[in-house]
Amino acid sequence: MSDIIRRDPRREWIARNRLHPLHDSVANAVQGEVRGPSGLLRKNPHQVGSIGPNGLKRIDRLKGNAVAGVGNKRSAANQETVLPLHKVDNPDFYIVVVPDMIGGRLSGHDKDILGLAHTMTSTIEGTGAVVAVCFGESKEAHYDLAGVDRLIHLSASEYEGFAPEARLTALTHIEAQLAPKHWLFPDSIHGGSDLGSRLAARLGERPATQAWQVSSEKTVCRGAGGSLDITRQTPRILMLLEECGEAIDETRHEALAIEVDGISVSEPALQDKGLMDVDPSAIPLAEAEFILSAGNGIHNWDQFHKAATILGATEGASRVAVDDGFMPRFRQVGATGTWVTARVYLAVGISGAIQHMQGIGQCDKVVAINTDAGCDMVKRAALSVIGDSEEILAELMLLAQARKKGSQEEQSDAA
């Protein structure tokens, strides 16, 4: 065949004339590329799209990606995406992660480490399973979504609370049973680095601490008080900094339980005598758990200080209260003061300037007491109460005192 484009003027004329009796057969017969006289690609707009349910022509320009269309919005909302299940049947090796489990749940740090464990298993030859070892009571419901292939949950009472020695004994048993390729610990003040160091000393391994860039061969960790990057071979025991890996979010995992038997915990040398009562005003504002913060709306300052002592809260203040001389400068919360990380922040009479809102950005629960229902603090708060702060603080103090009395009576009854 020659390359010369041959034209059939009669067929073209029929194709143009939609009233011609042969038009349909000619128009449908033209398939694939159609070139114009100058060799340009021609599209027939009459053949694009399809006829919709009510007789109108519909052209899909999203190439089939229009998932959240108007018509199927309702069905999309009901549909819950089921992530693909990552299955490990007969693992060749194990990587054990010992998460902190602050408050019985996996923290962001823990999840990052589980994600890192999976990237490590994928680069090591053979199939590996990621094992999580959890101590004490667990409130975590989604081990499967965090990337736990196997779960060792030791919930006996001897592991509860402060029990580094009992936990170490359990870990040495797991070492004997599974012989894991790597042990990963969070390098945190919540007990992860303590437990990791204990295990490393017991096993005689040299751990990598403060590691932040880890592959199966090489590890970069911080040294000399954070001023040095040490590049070294990846050891068996690693203590990892925050954001060392990406958390799992595209797969589900089995979270099958592994039983560990025959752990005999001997009498610990460290006897836990429980948490101490700490003076809340002595806790630095930046790390206080519960802050009662005062702003321009406070008029009775004696009552405010009394409320803080009765509730056991650390005192904070907005800039106005500090500038007016009611509170010391180190109590100021906000961009020019302290950036706080409290779990509960009770803002009394603070309307919420943007600098103040920046300072409380990391707080979990904000409670506002204010007279103005439209202020920014009320918009940010999980619970807002509109009214006079003096009355509400007085009622709060009554409630706290009644609770204290109740618990004291209970104790005396028990005694």
Next chain:
Amino acid sequence: MQPNVVSLVSIGRHPQSGRARRAEQDGRGVELGLKLAGEKLSVLHVGNPEEPVLRQYVGMGLPAMTVLKQDETADAVPALSDYLQQEKIDIVLTGVRSESGESSGMVPYLLAEKLGWPVVARVADIVSIKDGVAEVLLALPRGQRRSVTVKLPFIASVDNAAAPARQSAFGPGQRARMESVNTHGEVDQIRVNWQEAPAKPRPKRLKTVKAKTAADRFKAATAKPQGGSGKVMKNESAAEKAKAIFDLLIEENVIR
């Protein structure tokens, strides 16, 4: 009876200028040791006895200190454990992490494993010592404290929450005796193969949007962070409002 206390000290590093200084946590360890044993506290360092920074530790009110003379590349733990085994010691105080070298914080754990003593991590204070049992306060996150009792002898690492080190006096520090003990250290073979470089700033994690379509990406880029304001109580009585706040505080477990 005063306990036999040893404080292990190292050469610190100022975080901004990088100059050698009295290490923050070791200084606190010496301060705690002074509180427990007074002038009888022995301060121990492994390394170069000529180092001028060591004078800052003895300048805190001590007549002398001991230095186990060793090369910088050598491992400090064997020399330390040999020395500590010879003496009759009740408490060994260290910092949590050194400010130079590997700063792995493993020294107290390795010593404890070699000597067979318990190790208490992140101590804020040692409250009392009675009948061979010490009551120790541990520093927990968020300024909380836990009380723990432990039998002597033990090793404790001193947290930043402990009492700050007192000012060091220059003259007494210069006049103090430096007792140097020769030890033969083995070169740390594993460490020879490491590469060290000044610390690079760590990359900040970016928020990645995993959207399949342009519409989803657009929504992720433009949607406001959920301002779904919580419960607002307006017309209830003051008692009801206070009750709601109090319930939330109890639910969050901040009122004990």
